[in-house]
Amino acid sequence: MAAFFAVLFYLAAGVLVAGVALRVRQYAATPAPLKIPTTPAPTTRGGVVLRLAREVVFFESLFKATLWTWLFGWLFHAAMAVVLVRHLRYFTDPVWGWVAWMQPFGVYAGFAMAAGLAGLWARRFLVDRVRYISTPSDHLMLALLLAIAASGLGMKYLAHTDVVAVKAFFLGLLAFEVRDLPADPLLAVHLGLVAALMLAFPFSKLLHAPGLFFSPGRNQADDPRERRHLAAWAAPLDTK
Amino acid sequence: MADVTAPPLREFPVPPPVRPDAMAMSVPYVATEKMQEAIGFPAKLVDDWHDRAIAKMGELVGKYRSLRVYLDACVHCGACTDKCHYFLGTGDPKNMPVARQELMRGVYRRHFTLPGRLFPKLVGARELTKEVLDDWYKYYNQCSECRRCSVFCPYGIDTAEVTMAAKEILDSIGYGQKYTNEIIGKVHRIGNNLGLPGPALEDTFLGLEEDTKEETGADVKFPLDQKGAEVLLVTPSADFFAEPHVDSLIGYAKVFHAAGISWTLSSHASEAGNFGLFIGNYEQMRAIAMRIREAALELGVKRIVVGECGHAWRVAYSFWNTLAGIGAGGDDPFARQLQSQLDLRHRQPTHICEFTWDLVQRGALVLDKEANDHRVVTFHDSCNVARASRMGDDPGGQFEIPRALVRAVANRYVEMRAGTTREATFCCGGGGGLLTDELLDLRVKGALPRMESLREVADRHGVNFLATICAICKAQFTKVLPYYGFNRSMVGGVHQLVSTAIRLGAKQ
Numbered sequence: 207m208a209a210f211f212a213v214l215f216y217l218a219a220g221v222l223v224a225g226v227a228l229r230v231r232q233y234a235a236t237p238a239p240l241k242i243p244t245t246p247a248p249t250t251r252g253g254v255v256l257r258l259a260r261e262v263v264f265f266e267s268l269f270k271a272t273l274w275t276w277l278f279g280w281l282f283h284a285a286m287a288v289v290l291v292r293h294l295r296y297f298t299d300p301v302w303g304w305v306a307w308m309q310p311f312g313v314y315a316g317f318a319m320a321a322g323l324a325g326l327w328a329r330r331f332l333v334d335r336v337r338y339i340s341t342p343s344d345h346l347m348l349a350l351l352l353a354i355a356a357s358g359l360g361m362k363y364l365a366h367t368d369v370v371a372v373k374a375f376f377l378g379l380l381a382f383e384v385r386d387l388p389a390d391p392l393l394a395v396h397l398g399l400v401a402a403l404m405l406a407f408p409f410s411k412l413l414h415a416p417g418l419f420f421s422p423g424r425n426q427a428d429d430p431r432e433r434r435h436l437a438a439w440a441a442p443l444d445t446k
Numbered sequence: 447m448a449d450v451t452a453p454p455l456r457e458f459p460v461p462p463p464v465r466p467d468a469m470a471m472s473v474p475y476v477a478t479e480k481m482q483e484a485i486g487f488p489a490k491l492v493d494d495w496h497d498r499a500i501a502k503m504g505e506l507v508g509k510y511r512s513l514r515v516y517l518d519a520c521v522h523c524g525a526c527t528d529k530c531h532y533f534l535g536t537g538d539p540k541n542m543p544v545a546r547q548e549l550m551r552g553v554y555r556r557h558f559t560l561p562g563r564l565f566p567k568l569v570g571a572r573e574l575t576k577e578v579l580d581d582w583y584k585y586y587n588q589c590s591e592c593r594r595c596s597v598f599c600p601y602g603i604d605t606a607e608v609t610m611a612a613k614e615i616l617d618s619i620g621y622g623q624k625y626t627n628e629i630i631g632k633v634h635r636i637g638n639n640l641g642l643p644g645p646a647l648e649d650t651f652l653g654l655e656e657d658t659k660e661e662t663g664a665d666v667k668f669p670l671d672q673k674g675a676e677v678l679l680v681t682p683s684a685d686f687f688a689e690p691h692v693d694s695l696i697g698y699a700k701v702f703h704a705a706g707i708s709w710t711l712s713s714h715a716s717e718a719g720n721f722g723l724f725i726g727n728y729e730q731m732r733a734i735a736m737r738i739r740e741a742a743l744e745l746g747v748k749r750i751v752v753g754e755c756g757h758a759w760r761v762a763y764s765f766w767n768t769l770a771g772i773g774a775g776g777d778d779p780f781a782r783q784l785q786s787q788l789d790l791r792h793r794q795p796t797h798i799c800e801f802t803w804d805l806v807q808r809g810a811l812v813l814d815k816e817a818n819d820h821r822v823v824t825f826h827d828s829c830n831v832a833r834a835s836r837m838g839d840d841p842g843g844q845f846e847i848p849r850a851l852v853r854a855v856a857n858r859y860v861e862m863r864a865g866t867t868r869e870a871t872f873c874c875g876g877g878g879g880l881l882t883d884e885l886l887d888l889r890v891k892g893a894l895p896r897m898e899s900l901r902e903v904a905d906r907h908g909v910n911f912l913a914t915i916c917a918i919c920k921a922q923f924t925k926v927l928p929y930y931g932f933n934r935s936m937v938g939g940v941h942q943l944v945s946t947a948i949r950l951g952a953k954q
């Protein structure tokens with residue numbers, strides 16, 4: 207089992223990093239020929255950084271749009287961030303001080319994450335408009351995330367796994383050594399689903415994460431009268 | 447034409463239930479072969495339309511980062527689903543912004559993404575069949591490109607970008623829309639959307655000079671092709687003869703007269719509107735914008751001022767510098783040729799509201815606010831001004847400056863309900879190239895949210911004047927107001943109010 211997961215995680219990490227890097231490079235290489243920020247927009251680069259920061263940290267636009275979606279969506283993302291921080295302890299030795307300090311919050315965050323996901327999923331059944339636009343993959347993605355959260359919480363509260371051994375396994379992977387992994391079914395489910403999520407990331411709607419930073423509606427400064435903005439493919443038109 | 451019915455005004459504006467295919471019968475006329483060929487598109491739907499459409503889509507996702515990112519990033523969260531006026535007015539789920547995008551996103555997934563090729567059903571990927579293509583034609587012609595959805599999208603996905611790309615693809619395979627493409631042909635051929643040739647303009651302006659003389663006793667001029675004038679005014683051609691548009695044109699002329707600033711209109715660039723925007727075609731949009739550059743160079747003007755027109759101001763403010771070098775900061779020969787002629791102490795281009803407001807602040811105009819006391823005014827933010835441009839130096843100036851100007855010329859002013867104004871303003875229902883009679887039912891239904899907030903201030907505060915700074919809003923409201931029990935003449939321009947209040951030749 208250890209060998210299987212070792213291969214799987216090397217593969218998943220490779221696909222995740224390379225896939226997202228390729229996507230980001232593609233976004234960066236695609237020109238934005240016209241100034242199209244959704245106004246009112248900041249007039250400076252600094253203002254744009256703040257605007258994006260508010261979107262990333264607070265989900266500002268979503269807050270303006272729908273309170274329920276914002277609440278569940280923000281709860282899920284913020285909780286997941288804390289959970290990810292908590293998991294850093296499996297990859298660092300010694301564990302960083304602030305990561306150790308965050309450990310208890312990470313447990314609550316696991317529940318909050320599941321609650322947020324449940325709320326988001328409920329909307330896909332209860333709101334007729336959202337039901338109409340939901341595809342099977344939307345449901346599958348929520349199921350996947352919820353199963354990851356549930357299996358993680360299960361190992362904490364139902365069937366403990368040997369976390370020391372798990373940590374040794376992952377530290378081993380970081381040193382390119384395959385060490386033993388506990389043969390607990392819940393752990394296998396958890397790790398398998400996480401790897402699936404990593405594999406799906408660069409090919410799915412999870413691209414909304416890098417996408418936000420490349421969205422011309424949000425990342426452009428409002429200065430078209432002061433600066434001439436010209437795409438490479440459009441410039442030759444001027445000399446015709 | 448289908449029956450035209452206005453939905454009942456809702457007491458509580460909750461989103462309507464989803465009613466599939468409620469607007470499936472709303473289809474605009476297809477452009478004729480002549481119209482298509484006149485602007486360089488295939489005359490009619492080509493035989494290999496499928497392959498050419500897919501190839502065009504590939505080209506566009508390579509040329510427009512907006513399109514590529516927006517097609518990838520949507521998570522179907524539903525934040526936009528109750529934001530579109532056409533959905534609110536019709537309940538047709540394909541008028542929800544995300545579902546409208548999905549008409550193209552499904553095809554994009556099928557042809558340009560791995561999961562779409564491997565598991566199309568799972569990710570909602572679809573082949574571009576004739577049915578899907580017809581749905582594109584129907585529903586991308588039920589989007590006014592107003593960007594209201596983009597305000598609320600957590601990733602800033604702008605359905606207007608998708609709609610424009612769809613129209614660009616449809617045009618490239620010979621499936622263009624008549625109203626828009628006919629007008630683009632006219633502006634290339636004659637110089638304005640209405641097809642008014644130079645002599646007709648001259649006649650109109652002479653008539654306006656006589657009328658204004660009669661009204662004010664002052665010799666207010668409407669100069670045409672005047673070389674050496676300080677200001678070139680570029681305004682939508684509807685201002686030259688349509689009601690209530692022409693009253694704002696008279697307002698601009700009075701302002702120039704009172705301020706003693708020489709100005710001119712141009713017969714070559716007698717149109718601020720740029721329908722190239724609506725079909726998302728860079729080259730068309732550029733060719734139309736170039737007429738203004740050419741006129742400015744020919745006439746030797748120092749400033750370019752733009753009249754009351756929403757999408758025109760978007761193109762002027764956001765794109766003219768890019769397309770035609772009209773602006774500042776250009777360091778290439780093309781841009782410098784014009785920018786060295788323009789007086790860069792002024793904003794280039796300047797919106798007529800910025801222009802007049804500057805004069806008001808400097809005390810250069812004599813205003814009699816009481817002259818507007820028979821009016822209780824509210825202001826309708828036009829979508830392209832609100833969400834795709836700016837006025838003044840600060841973000842949001844596009845909201846503050848027109849309001850400040852209205853308050854400077856009228857005593858009685860009321861705001862409509864928050865959430866229906868400023869960046870969250872509702873489209874009039876006629877923008878984006880939909881201002882055509884065969885789409886009247888859609889236009890009436892799309893006006894619902896604006897009509898609801900207007901009804902509220904009309905009942906509560908006696909509002910009887912809907913001020914706006916867009917030629918399309920003015921034409922659209924004139925047509926749809928009666929369907930909601932309002933008087934059609936209650937819509938007018940901000941400079942119509944200025945025109946009423948301004949006192950000429952009475953300077954102390």
